[in-house]
Amino acid sequence: MSDEGKLRSVNRRQLIRAAGLAAGGLALGTSAGRAGPAQKPDPLITEVQDAARYLGDGVAAKPYGSPSKFEKHVIRRDVEWLTASRESSVNFTPLHELDGTITPSGLCFERHHSGVAEIEPDKHRLMINGLVDKPMVFTMSDLKRFPGRVNRAYFLECAANSGMEWRGAQLNGCQFTHGMVHNVVYTGIPLKTVLDEAGLKTNAKWLLVEGADAAAMTRSIPIEKALNDCLLVWGMNGEALRPEQGYPLRIVVPGWEGNMWVKWLRRIEAGDQPWQHREETSKYTDLLADGRSRRFTFIMDAKSVVTNPSPQAPLRFKGPNTLSGLAWSGRGTIKRVDVSLDGGRNWRSARIDGTPTPLSLTRFYVDFDWGGQELLVQSRAIDDTGYVQPTKSELRQVRGTNSIYHNNGIQTWLVKANGETENVEVS
Numbered sequence: 490m491s492d493e494g495k496l497r498s499v500n501r502r503q504l505i506r507a508a509g510l511a512a513g514g515l516a517l518g519t520s521a522g523r524a525g526p527a528q529k530p531d532p533l534i535t536e537v538q539d540a541a542r543y544l545g546d547g548v549a550a551k552p553y554g555s556p557s558k559f560e561k562h563v564i565r566r567d568v569e570w571l572t573a574s575r576e577s578s579v580n581f582t583p584l585h586e587l588d589g590t591i592t593p594s595g596l597c598f599e600r601h602h603s604g605v606a607e608i609e610p611d612k613h614r615l616m617i618n619g620l621v622d623k624p625m626v627f628t629m630s631d632l633k634r635f636p637g638r639v640n641r642a643y644f645l646e647c648a649a650n651s652g653m654e655w656r657g658a659q660l661n662g663c664q665f666t667h668g669m670v671h672n673v674v675y676t677g678i679p680l681k682t683v684l685d686e687a688g689l690k691t692n693a694k695w696l697l698v699e700g701a702d703a704a705a706m707t708r709s710i711p712i713e714k715a716l717n718d719c720l721l722v723w724g725m726n727g728e729a730l731r732p733e734q735g736y737p738l739r740i741v742v743p744g745w746e747g748n749m750w751v752k753w754l755r756r757i758e759a760g761d762q763p764w765q766h767r768e769e770t771s772k773y774t775d776l777l778a779d780g781r782s783r784r785f786t787f788i789m790d791a792k793s794v795v796t797n798p799s800p801q802a803p804l805r806f807k808g809p810n811t812l813s814g815l816a817w818s819g820r821g822t823i824k825r826v827d828v829s830l831d832g833g834r835n836w837r838s839a840r841i842d843g844t845p846t847p848l849s850l851t852r853f854y855v856d857f858d859w860g861g862q863e864l865l866v867q868s869r870a871i872d873d874t875g876y877v878q879p880t881k882s883e884l885r886q887v888r889g890t891n892s893i894y895h896n897n898g899i900q901t902w903l904v905k906a907n908g909e910t911e912n913v914e915v916s
């Protein structure tokens with residue numbers, strides 16, 4: 490018998506023994522046990538669930554799988570009062586329910602300005618025009634035949650993530666304060682490959698990228714960035730892009746604000762200056778205290794958040810607990826994450842999980858003992874350029890309080906003696 494076989498048979502015998510015990514306990518357990526919270530399940534009794542008595546669904550009962558029905562609470566959520574219509578709106582990634590670094594495709598927050606465009610891939614075209622030697626039009630099949638295909642994990646953060654928190658703590662949950670971020674493995678080709686095919690003229694300094702949705706989302710991207718690490722992608726997490734994420738084609742602009750990652754990409758125009766479109770003038774621009782505006786603020790600075798505990802994921806047990814969170818930087822790789830349990834007085838280094846990759850979410854943990862005292866939980870990200878995530882008051886000193894975008898200030902969660910957790914600020 491193989492080692493694995495032995496193991497399985499031992500487990501099976503234990504299971505049968507447990508079943509004998511449970512049979513006696515069950516009669517009591519079912520009626521009384523589920524009536525009120527007072528009756529705790531006896532940890533020594535293993536209830537035999539129906540799965541051990543009856544056959545389960547056969548294969549292909551569900552040709553495309555979905556999560557367990559017991560995970561129904563793990564969903565994207567929105568904030569009703571935030572936007573005037575469903576079509577120009579946003580929902581949020583349930584960060585407090587996730588672990589590791591990759592965001593499952595169905596839980597990636599969505600932000601669109603004119604709803605989800607439904608595009609037939611066979612009819613879709615990408616045009617390249619403007620300051621190029623050869624204006625060109627590509628089908629999806631053309632793009633998939635380009636050499637140099639890559640798979641890369643990158644975070645996308647909307648510049649408005651945490652924007653509702655500029656003037657003080659507001660939303661109770663990291664899903665709402667920090668959930669406009671996702672981290673996906675993209676499949677595609679370097680944008681440079683396609684630009685080389687069309688031949689950029691020497692005076693081509695900027696690109697206009699345009700979406701095929703009803704908003705025709707457009708942004709200007711400097712040519713250095715476009716040639717450095719931007720990708721044209723058709724895949725996410727090993728399969729086709731989801732419609733919400735730009736099926737069949739999106740541009741990936743690593744480390745830069747999500748607004749520039751145009752979905753349903755249909756056109757790239759080369760020019761000698763930025764286009765000054767709505768999304769880079771009236772929007773995605775921050776009014777400073779002295780009346781001037783910060784513009785073309787492309788890079789997402791280092792940021793982090795403790796996802797557990799957090800308001801939607803309170804502490805439930807005294808004794809050993811695992812604090813967990815996410816850190817990222819649009820300038821490079823996360824080098825260190827510090828965690829404070831007392832509102833920033835004392836800091837300890839968190840354990841970074843695995844080897845962080847550039848411009849991608851990094852998971853951190855702190856294993857700690859909770860004695861039931863109040864905590865003020867904070868995290869502070871440091872990247873490999875030496876940039877240190879600022880406090881909210883440091884940020885406001887430089888940026889004032891008119892801003893919406895680029896709020897990367899340190900988040901504080903108050904954990905109360907009963908474990909309930911709230912969004913607060915410490916000064």
Ligand SMILES: Nc1nc2c(c(=O)[nH]1)N[C@H]1C(S)=C(S)[C@@H](COP(=O)(O)O)O[C@H]1N2
Nearest residue numbers: 598599600601602647700706747748751752
């Ligand atoms: N064509 C198009 N691209 C778009 C948008 C849009 O409305 N239309 N929204 C932008 C904004 S503001 C953000 S933050 C990201 C959101 O990407 P996601 O929906 O994959 O989360 O897409 C960007 N690309």
Ligand SMILES: [Mo]
Nearest residue numbers: 647648747748
């Ligand atoms: Mo955005």
